[in-house]
Amino acid sequence: MSVMTMVKAINNALDIKLNEDEGVVVYGEDVGVEGGVFRVTEGLQRKYGVERVFDSPLAESGIVGTALGMAVSGLRPIVELQFEGFTYPAFNQIASNVSRMQNRSRGKFSVPMVIRFPYGGGINALEHHSDSPEALYAHIPGLKVVVPSTPYDAKGLLISAIESNDPVVFMEPKRIYRAIKQEVPDEKYSLPLGKAKVIQDGSDVTVVAFGALIRECQKAIAMAEEAGISVELVDLRTIYPIDRETIRNSVRKTGRMVVVAEAHESFSVGSELIAITNEEAFLYLEAPPRRVMGFDTIVPLAQGEKYFIISPERIFYEIEKTFNF
Known part of the structure; x- marks a missing residue:
C-alpha cells in the first residue's frame, strides 16, 4: 500500500x-x-x-x-x-x-x-x-x-x-x-463500472453525489448528525450506466433524497436521479426529492466563483429542509 x-x-x-x-x-x-x-x-x-x-x-x-x-x-x-x-x-x-x-x-x-x-x-x-x-x-x-x-x-x-x-x-x-x-494498493485492481458505492449508511435522508462534491457532502453530513439527522451517502461513481438499484434501495430505506452536483441544475444528472427516484421509489417518499446544484449560468471567473461553488452549509440546509418537510 x-x-x-x-x-x-x-x-x-x-x-x-x-x-x-x-x-x-x-x-x-x-x-x-x-x-x-x-x-x-x-x-x-x-x-x-x-x-x-x-x-x-x-x-x-x-x-x-x-x-x-x-x-x-x-x-x-x-x-x-x-x-x-x-x-x-x-x-x-x-x-x-x-x-x-x-x-x-x-x-x-x-x-x-x-x-x-x-x-x-x-x-x-x-x-x-x-x-x-x-x-x-x-x-x-x-x-x-x-x-x-x-x-x-x-x-x-x-x-x-x-x-x-x-x-x-x-x-x-x-x-x-x-x-x-x-x-x-500498489498492485493492480479494478472497480466495476456502473456500480455506485454507499459510503455511509443512514436512515433519514439519502444524499447522492459524485466527484469533488462527495467531500463537501461529508462536511454537511457532520452538521446533520449534530442536528440528529441520519444521512446515507451514495457516491454515484459512474454517471452512465447509472446504478438504479443502489439508488432505489437507498431511497426506499430513507424515504427522502437530496442530489448534490456541481453542474447546472436544468436538464442535469440531478434531474435524471430524481426521475429514477420517482419511477423506482415514489410510494416510499416522505418528502419531494431535491437538488443542490450549480446555477443556470456560466461558471463565474475567480472573483465570483465562490458564489457559484456549492458549500457544505447549502447542502446541510437542503438536508434539514427535506428531513423536516
Whole structure:
C-alpha cells in the first residue's frame, strides 16, 4: 500500500496498464514531455518512450479522431484533453463517430478507448476551465461516463475503463487532484463500472453525489448528525450506466433524497436521479426529492466563483429542509 493523491493514483493506473499491455498508448495535449498541465502523466514518457506516450497537436477533434482509428485497429488509446472546456471541439467526433462505431459496424468493430480530462470549478481558473459537462456525454448512447471521488476509486475505475471494449469518458475532478491522500494498493485492481458505492449508511435522508462534491457532502453530513439527522451517502461513481438499484434501495430505506452536483441544475444528472427516484421509489417518499446544484449560468471567473461553488452549509440546509418537510 502507498499513500497517494488522485494525481498519483491515476498515474499509477496508467503505468500498470502501459507495462501490462503493449497495445496501450497515452497521448494528448502536453502529456509527454511535461507530463500534462497537472502532471498526471509525469514520468511515463521517460519510462515507455515517445512511441507510446507522446504529445499531440492542440487539436481536440484530431486527437479523438486518431484515437478512434487506433481503437478499431486493435490498440487501446488513452487520450487527455487539457480541460473540460476543450472537449467541445471534439464533440462531433465523440457524438458522431466514437459513440456510434460499434452500432454502425453491427458489432464488427469495438472501440476500446478512454477520453480523460480534468473538469469542474473551485480553482479560480479561466473561462472554459470550470465546466461540469457530464450530462452532455451521458446523454449520448454508446458512451460510458465515469467520475471518481477518491484516489482509490480513481485507480480502480481507470483500470476498468482502459480494459473496457466500449469508449469511456473519464472525468477527473481537478479540485481534489491533490486535496485528498489515501492508502491505495500498489498492485493492480479494478472497480466495476456502473456500480455506485454507499459510503455511509443512514436512515433519514439519502444524499447522492459524485466527484469533488462527495467531500463537501461529508462536511454537511457532520452538521446533520449534530442536528440528529441520519444521512446515507451514495457516491454515484459512474454517471452512465447509472446504478438504479443502489439508488432505489437507498431511497426506499430513507424515504427522502437530496442530489448534490456541481453542474447546472436544468436538464442535469440531478434531474435524471430524481426521475429514477420517482419511477423506482415514489410510494416510499416522505418528502419531494431535491437538488443542490450549480446555477443556470456560466461558471463565474475567480472573483465570483465562490458564489457559484456549492458549500457544505447549502447542502446541510437542503438536508434539514427535506428531513423536516
